[in-house]
Amino acid sequence: MESLENGSFKVRFGVIGTNFIVDKVLEAARLDHRFELAAIYSRTQERADEFAKKHNVPHTFTSLEDMVSSNLIDAVYIASPNSLHASQSILCIQHGKHVFCEKPFASNANEVKAMIAAAEKYNVTLMEAMKPTMTPNFSTIKDNLKEIGTIRKYFSCYCQYSSRYDKLKEGVILNAFDPSLSNGAVMDLGVYTIYPMVVLFGRPKKISATGLKLFTGADGQGSVNFEYEGMDATIMYSKIADSSLPTEIQGEEGTITADRINIINKVTLKKRGGEETIISTPNPTHEYYFEVAEFIDLIQKNEKESTINSLENSLITIEIIDEIRKQLGIIYPADSI
Secondary structure (H helix, E strand, O other): OOOOOOOOOOEEEEEEEEHHHHHHHHHHHHOOOOOEEEEEEOOOHHHHHHHHHHHHEEEEEHHOOOOHOOOOOOOEEOOOHHHHHHHHHHHHHHOEEEEEOOOOOOOOHHHHHHHHHHHHHOOEEEEEEOOHOHHHHHHHHHHHHHHHHHEEEEEEEOOOOOHHHHHHOOOOOOOOHHHHHOOHHHHHHHHHHHHHHHOOOOOOOEEEEEEEEEOOOEEEEEEEEEEEOOOOEEEEEOOOOOOOOOEEEEEEOOOEEEEOOOOOOEEEEEEEOOEEOOOOOOOEEEEEEHHHHHHHHHHHHOOOOOOOOOHHHHHHHHHHHHHHHHHHHHEEEEEHH
16 A cells, blocks of 8 residues: 555555446545545446546456455445445455445345455455435534434435436336335435434334335335334435425424435524524535545544444444335345345
């Protein structure tokens, strides 16, 4: 690894996946001087070459085994279809590579448990790429919970009409609504409402879900109620309708509101009987920067997991999603493996 002046070092990344999210993450990652993009894996050389030219990547691979067994990379960012997350993560881990894997972590809890066990066995860093919980404004929410007294309610909503739904109504099944890829509304958007809830309040005592199952077998939308000790929580998510509802945490002494749970730009605090105060700060840099910086920090410090996007939080989140899918009758091929 290349040493830097301040005692840190470059972390050489290989990338799995060439979608638009990868473009955004790499744009943010380049703001961290410790990040180095060293290799790209794609199933076709044509796509690998196209991506390498676009992002100035020195090495291309059409064999994942070849990339992860090489000495060209230290870590891998995985942004492939959900159904491949576990197998690809474990392969990378077995070759001693640190893994930064897109949300949702895997298809189900059994896969996540296997990923965690592999990371512990091979002594590497493993982290889920869940961006909002890493941002300064999420920290502001956590730091101000004490201001609203005994918490009684968490509400979060992420409903965004997918352009791919138009194709689905024409009978064309794209990845977003394909259960064979472990896709659907709760995996794509619902996870954004669940993960912050888990970070803030832990595992719920009871889960009650309703939702719409599409003809493909994937879910299009859902609403879920959670029971906690002394409080409850409600989430709404959809890929077939829009909503502008914010996220809200209600306490006996006040309320904290966040404008959007996937990108928290504005946070307000309103004490009971008082004025509403803006407590957020403008995001000082790219929205994806903080999760990448956290992952690199862990590697630099030889720490195996984040204290926020922890392996336990990732496991609890996917266990919640498993239960939601069970109640809605959403089954993935990965569930039978």
